[in-house]
Amino acid sequence: MSLRPRPMRDAFLNELLGAMGRDERIFFLTADFGSPVLDRLRAEYPDRFVNVGIAEQNLVNLATGLALEGFKVFAYAIAPFITMRCYEQIRVNLALLGTLREVDVTLVGVGAGYSYVISGPTHQCYEDLTIMRVLPNMQLLSPADWVAARATVNHCLRAKGPKYVRLDAQPSPALYAESHAFDFARGFSEIHEGDGLCVVSTGYMTQVAHRAIGQLPTEHRPSLLDLFRLTEFDDDALAETLARHPSLLTIEEGFRGRGGLDALICNLVSERGLSCRTFSAGLDNRYRFDLGTRDDLHERAGIGEQSLRRRMLDLMGEASPSAERNGESSR
Amino acid sequence: MSRTTPGSLDGSARERLELKAKWVWRETLKIHRRAPETRIASSLSAVELLTVLYYGGFLRLDAARPLWELRDRFIVSKGHGAIALYPILADLGFFPAAEFERVCRSGGILGGIPDPVIPGFETVNGSLGHGLGVGAGMALGLRRKGSASRVYVVVGDGELHEGANWEALMFAAQQRLGNLTIIVDDNGISMLDHTERFLSHRSLCTKLAAFGWRCEEVNGHSVAELHAALATMTADDGDTPGCILAHTRKGRGVPGLEDVSLSHVMAIPRDVIDRLLGDSS
Numbered sequence: 001m002s003l004r005p006r007p008m009r010d011a012f013l014n015e016l017l018g019a020m021g022r023d024e025r026i027f028f029l030t031a032d033f034g035s036p037v038l039d040r041l042r043a044e045y046p047d048r049f050v051n052v053g054i055a056e057q058n059l060v061n062l063a064t065g066l067a068l069e070g071f072k073v074f075a076y077a078i079a080p081f082i083t084m085r086c087y088e089q090i091r092v093n094l095a096l097l098g099t100l101r102e103v104d105v106t107l108v109g110v111g112a113g114y115s116y117v118i119s120g121p122t123h124q125c126y127e128d129l130t131i132m133r134v135l136p137n138m139q140l141l142s143p144a145d146w147v148a149a150r151a152t153v154n155h156c157l158r159a160k161g162p163k164y165v166r167l168d169a170q171p172s173p174a175l176y177a178e179s180h181a182f183d184f185a186r187g188f189s190e191i192h193e194g195d196g197l198c199v200v201s202t203g204y205m206t207q208v209a210h211r212a213i214g215q216l217p218t219e220h221r222p223s224l225l226d227l228f229r230l231t232e233f234d235d236d237a238l239a240e241t242l243a244r245h246p247s248l249l250t251i252e253e254g255f256r257g258r259g260g261l262d263a264l265i266c267n268l269v270s271e272r273g274l275s276c277r278t279f280s281a282g283l284d285n286r287y288r289f290d291l292g293t294r295d296d297l298h299e300r301a302g303i304g305e306q307s308l309r310r311r312m313l314d315l316m317g318e319a320s321p322s323a324e325r326n327g328e329s330s331r
Numbered sequence: 332m333s334r335t336t337p338g339s340l341d342g343s344a345r346e347r348l349e350l351k352a353k354w355v356w357r358e359t360l361k362i363h364r365r366a367p368e369t370r371i372a373s374s375l376s377a378v379e380l381l382t383v384l385y386y387g388g389f390l391r392l393d394a395a396r397p398l399w400e401l402r403d404r405f406i407v408s409k410g411h412g413a414i415a416l417y418p419i420l421a422d423l424g425f426f427p428a429a430e431f432e433r434v435c436r437s438g439g440i441l442g443g444i445p446d447p448v449i450p451g452f453e454t455v456n457g458s459l460g461h462g463l464g465v466g467a468g469m470a471l472g473l474r475r476k477g478s479a480s481r482v483y484v485v486v487g488d489g490e491l492h493e494g495a496n497w498e499a500l501m502f503a504a505q506q507r508l509g510n511l512t513i514i515v516d517d518n519g520i521s522m523l524d525h526t527e528r529f530l531s532h533r534s535l536c537t538k539l540a541a542f543g544w545r546c547e548e549v550n551g552h553s554v555a556e557l558h559a560a561l562a563t564m565t566a567d568d569g570d571t572p573g574c575i576l577a578h579t580r581k582g583r584g585v586p587g588l589e590d591v592s593l594s595h596v597m598a599i600p601r602d603v604i605d606r607l608l609g610d611s612s
Binding site: 027047048050052053055057058060061062063064065066067068069070071088089092093096097100101 | 446447448453454455458460461463464465466467468469470471472473475476494495498499501502506
């Protein structure tokens with residue numbers, strides 16, 4: 001694990017910058033949202049870069065029009081705005097029209113979960129996994145670190161049609177080796193192989209889960225799956241991996257029990273008739289206006305490193321008295 | 332990137348367009364007679380402007396190749412208003428007239444609001460306020476490709492209440508999309524009422540001019556005025572997007588429907604259609 005922290009968006013944009021030099025069909029639109037790498041992209045490709053202003057509805061509509069003219073469009077904005085401000089544009093022009101015409105648009109949302117820590121709920125995004133997953137024809141990609149974010153660019157250039165990529169806003173160290181070959185047909189990686197409990201997470205929460213697991217005694221470590229693709233993953237392979245474990249714990253930086261990662265896993269368990277017990281960690285069903293570090297916010301929500309470490313220990317010691325006391329966590 | 336545009340309209344050409352418009356109006360009423368659930372008033376205001384675009388030499392299209400790269404792009408963003416396009420597209424050979432036998436019926440392709448399952452339709456519309464922004468994206472893409480194709484979008488005046496249109500209007504002027512022309516079917520009525528009474532556009536032409544658009548007002552039921560305005564807009568190879576504000580009447584030509592506040596949701600009784608078609612034949 002490389003300790004060099006790096007924002008996902010820089011790795012993503014840097015890779016895209018290289019691709020734009022090789023492929024004249026790539027067009028980049030931003031809703032007045034930037035980054036240092038974006039300054040280079042804008043300087044190098046002024047004919048294929050447009051700042052459309054603070055106007056996400058038009059961002060999606062323009063991206064659609066450009067895609068219908070044969071361009072591979074990347075549309076870039078802050079995650080809650082590029083998903084929720086323009087949701088009906090996404091539904092009609094990407095998901096719906098995309099079933100009849102090729103609409104190769106990649107929405108890139110920065111600021112998954114709590115990652116805009118001090119900006120509060122308007123800039124944080126706890127709903128996108130649920131609302132983007134529900135749209136037919138929309139791919140949902142959620143890399144866990146900058147290495148995965150970089151690899152996601154090449155997947156987006158290969159996979160035609162509408163896509164939503166959710167990126168974290170904060171720099172973080174790499175979880176994957178820089179040379180890691182991501183299997184996008186599979187859609188998930190098994191970061192640890194353990195037994196008893198299988199932890200399933202996505203995005204930055206995979207890093208938190210990984211740190212929590214690192215604190216457990218080596219003989220008590222669960223499996224950790226990083227689901228970086230939340231649609232069109234290899235559900236046979238995922239079901240097979242889950243089935244090896246008696247208990248599952250999903251972790252997401254989004255509302256719990258509201259159609260996000262937990263629902264995805266529960267549906268699979270139910271459809272395949274797996275005998276695993278399922279547990280979930282995520283945000284309670286309410287908005288909060290708390291200030292603090294991201295770790296503070298996570299601990300308060302029960303998805304911090306320490307909360308998750310305790311939760312995993314409890315779930316792995318199912319037969320122990322402490323697990324019985326925590327029976328309420330099975331919901 | 333230049334191309335020839337239709338010149339001025341002589342008397343016989345004008346008469347031909349007027350006859351065609353009458354035919355489109357009649358065929359549109361026949362569709363409504365078969366499928367009374369279609370919202371028809373919104374289509375009747377757009378008959379002449381659709382006729383002039385398709386038969387006046389403005390839209391470059393090839394029915395055999397609906398997505399031909401060199402075609403002009405045309406979007407009727409006010410979805411309900413596109414029923415009047417069905418007879419035109421069938422007449423031009425985009426789909427067989429037999430489709431009219433199953434309008435709004437199982438197995439058919441012609442619904443109450445058109446979708447791009449119908450050859451000749453570019454995008455999904457009906458949900459209002461999308462066509463203009465998508466059209467602006469097409470215009471930007473065409474310019475980037477060095478294409479001489481133009482983009483035309485028909486929007487309703489009620490539709491212009493949707494804010495996304497104004498994002499697109501600002502954008503098109505900023506990007507100098509001279510290859511984009513919109514026609515506002517200004518029939519003055521949305522679903523519930525005359526727009527003047529609850530959310531007036533005030534002076535739409537002045538507003539658009541202030542946004543950086545070139546705007547011309549015409550009588551939207553005069554093929555001659557529509558033709559002249561379109562000829563001016565498209566002859567101009569400049570970099571200013573153009574708007575034709577076509578003053579029209581919703582439910583045009585149907586007593587009890589024309590310019591009635593709730594005409595959007597009103598059906599025309601079968602015997603009234605029979606009489607109208609008999610009278611005008």
